Amino acid sequence: MKQVIIIILILIASTTVLCYCPKDKIHGIKKCSYRIECIETIKDIRLDNECTGAANFDIKIDVTLRNATDSFNLKADTDFLSMITTLRMFGNWPRTDLPFLDSMHRLRNVYLTYSNMQKINDSPFRNLINLESIDLSHNSLSEIEEIFQFDIRPFKMRKLSLAFNLIEEVPGYTFEALTSLQELDLSHNLIKELSEEPFCNLTNLVVLRLNNNNILYLNGAMNNLTNLQHLYLRHNQIENIDMESLKTINHLQTFDISNNKIEILQPIIFSRHWDHFDDGSIFRIILSENQIVLLHNATDFYDRFKKKLLKNEVQLITQLDLSKNSISHIEYNAFHSIGRLASLDLSNNKLLSFNVNSEDLMYVKYLNLSCNSLNSLYYESFSLMHNLQNLDLSHNLMDYFPDQSLSNTYRLKNLNVTYNYIEEIHNLRITFHSEGGVLDLSNNGLSTIYIPVDEALGLTELILSSNNISDAYLIRLADQRNLTKLDMSKNFIQELDESSLQLPNSIVCLDLSFNDIRVIGPSAFHRVNQLKTLRLSHNRIKSIEFGVFRGLTELLNLDLSYNEIELLDSKVFMDLKFLSVLSLRHNGLNFIDRDSWLTHKYNLKVYLDDNQLSCDWLAKALSDFNNGYSKMYPTVLVSTISGHSIEGIPCKQEVGFISDPQAKYMIDERLLITSQKILKAVQDQTSFLNKFVLRSYRHGADPDLVK
Structure with missing residues (x-):
């Protein structure tokens, strides 16, 4: 038996070795289009006859080859190699000439990743004029200057990735043959400088990724990139953006220079050149995680910006991220040169106040001021912010609710004021969005809230969790006819009676979980008779009396878990x-x-x-x-x-x-009732028989027959 098993294993192993491209790994996608997976080499593949060498069909063959040596082509079917259009290879070739490429003149896309390549000799792509993309990422390449030399320029070449390698220098002539390139990825390398202007001839480049390197200066290296729209420079060592480099930066659609060492920010960096962009284009300027301390006025650049904006009638939308800096002061006109600022993130800074020109913020929909040291808001800063929809004021030092400052914001959908020091609220002069608004006041010191009629219009969800509420009666919201969800979880409420919940009957979801509720009186929820979800979990309820849930005829979900x-x-x-x-x-x-x-x-x-x-x-x-x-x-x-x-x-x-004594009592009671019913039935039957016998005797029936 043991010998038989060994023979079977040998046969399986030999079959696996011989089957380089298993049939179940050959998939036809559409006419003359295949996706194939092979191991070690590429051979023994049969395609439809009409797809071999036929000019009538666009033949696309996508091959993935694993565990391959760089000389696998010596064992491969040469004719088939010449038909491959996309090649994905994984192997281990520290030094290689990539000789197999000589047999693949139809290659359009080549992915040679995770193959431990440290050195590529000569110019192995020299004759591949149909190339559209090359991916050499996730290797250990350090020298690349000779790799991309071609006998005839590959004018179809659009994408090149050299990310996750060990490249330190990029000589000026490295990419001189790749003039048609549109996307270049050099991220996650060791590049320190760009002094030789290696991108000077890449005039068609749209996306350039240089993030996660050691770059100190830009040195105008992108000045000739007139079509560049997306530049990623995050996580480098850049301390300053020189004026020469601004020639390119001011027409970028995405400029990500986050996680660098920038201290001084020139206001001109915010202005955009829009001649080649469509109406409504979105610009993203990401300056987070730097060392910026102050935002200066941008008044000097405003006139030129305004004239061009009116002339072209182009509406630009800008998203600006300045989070995680050390900004302690913002001058009044700091955002003056930005076209249609729609999103502004100033979270995780050191702001003591926020006093800016409201005209510059009139298009803002998202404003994040969280994790600062604000203790108040200026009405002037918000007076024209009629488009504001999301405002985050969490993790500040406010000890009162800034409702007067926000009285002109009519479209608020989400207002986050968590983790402040607000103890009482007696007014809420805010009008929320017509579709409804959410106000989160959790993790303050709130114990009392009273919102008068005709205030907080449009408020549909109120979150009061993790506060100091001990008496639910002090949460007076009866006039909030749009309120549908109320969260009072994680407070200190101990008792509920019929007067405790001063709430509107519009509420459909009420969360009272994680309190200290022990007693709930009859009709405690009669004011909220439209409830569909009621959460009372994680309290100290021991018993529920009759009438507690009186009137809750619409309730669908009730949570009483984690009680006693x-x-x-x-x-x-x-x-x-x-x-x-x-x-x-x-x-x-x-x-x-x-x-x-x-x-x-x-x-x-x-x-x-x-x-x-x-x-x-x-x-x-x-x-x-x-x-x-x-x-x-x-x-x-x-x-x-x-x-x-x-x-x-x-x-x-x-x-x-x-x-269980009560269970025993109920069982005994049921047995007694059953016995009584049986006895009653026997009595009724006996009485009936006696009457029948007496009647029969009176009518002269035979006594023996009656018996």
């Missing part, structure tokens, strides 16, 4: 006619009287993880549901695989006695 409820009578849920999900997880429940659920109109899914219900109770509940006698379906979020369980639901196995 041991006994539960289903009659307390009788008003919840539409309840579909009830979570009772992690309570330590010993018994649930489910009689009131037997006539529930809709399926009610009850989650029972981590409780102490008996297996007898659970078996009966599941049986009733499965047989259609009950709409209550016991289940769990996480099925148990250990201990006693039924259908993955944990239960407590009773041995010889009933441990």
